[in-house]
Amino acid sequence: MKERRKKNLIEARTLQIWNVIYDVIEVVVSLIAGITANSSALIGWGLDSTIEVVSAGTLGWRLHGEIKGIDEEKVKRRQKITLNVIAVSFTLICIFISYDSITKLINQETANWSTIGLIILLVSLVVNPILIYFKRKYGKKLESPALMADAKDTFICLYQTVVVLIGLILVNWLGWWWADPVAALLIVPYAAKEGYEAYNKAKNINYNTAQND
Template sequence: MESLTATEIRKLYQTAFGLAVFTILYNIAEGVISTYLGFEDESLALFGFGTDSFIEVISGLGIAHMVVRIRNNPNSGRDGFERTALRITGVAFYLLVAGLVITSLYNIWTGHKPITTYWGVVISVISILVMWLLVAWKRKVGHRLDSAPILADANCTMVCVYMSVILLLSSGIYELFGIGFIDSLGTLGLSYFAFKEGKECFEKVNSEKYCCCD
């Protein structure tokens, strides 16, 4: 770890907290817009992507709390608030996975097609850019503080990039070629990452594990 003054450390933790708060606010906005447009356009992938964003808000509250905790006591362990946030987040992810998988299979069976996936393309491109910048910034702060929790948060944010890429691919392919089931396949791809996130939440509840989504 590089030698940092007390002022530099305080500013880095302020930055980490600011990034956590921005992530929460961004996910709220993304969730509202994506679920609305996904419902209107009958795009399950976009709707599921937006629902995932709401779950990330719960996770983000735990992350913001964690930053404050390690700022005040870098050697402290995960507390009750964080463990509760992890449990709620894990349950929410599993419920989301169940709903998306069942609906995806039903849509494939019935041949359901979205009205359009144009907004899925737009939102996914914006999300990739925003989340990639957040990952880079969080990693920079985490490396300077030599903080495993903050670096783990950056890795979790990277999962949002992967999910955005899946949404972009499924939405883009549908817009270009009109393949009906591709929206449902994209939804199943999102479900895979949501399941992994839920699983890791429960793995971390009863441990001091910070690594997230290899």
């Protein structure tokens, strides 16, 4: 049983490493595209990918600790830190997206077309469902709320991808200047909900109880 769990831990950590590598690429491309096109939705999407890098990296650190055999209390402490990082990250992205989108709605700023933005969005539509599937798979195998929360984070990124893509098309094909900031604002309720859930899970972790991660 211990060997099987260790194997799952190693595979889950490897998944997080690949997640970080892809998200770094996603961050660089989407932020360049978003800033160039003055797109709130693309910038917000890129910043959420930044949060995914932090989340996946912190979760990888927590998994690495258990692989190395640190005691249960330290494992739970790392799990709590991971969930708190996810919660704080969601909060920050909600604040930024709200401010940026509302400002652009007030100023009636229009986003420009971005071919590179379109490409990274389409790539994300393929990559993120794969990441979600394997995060959930190992989250269930390891009974890990941190991995399940991270899977939800990636699902939100997938949802964002669809919303941002629709916004990009509406702005440039139909001339709906408001579609871009509105698409960004649609991200906020989901991000806020998942951040709150991650915070509650972290709060309920008790170092003194003998439970699985």
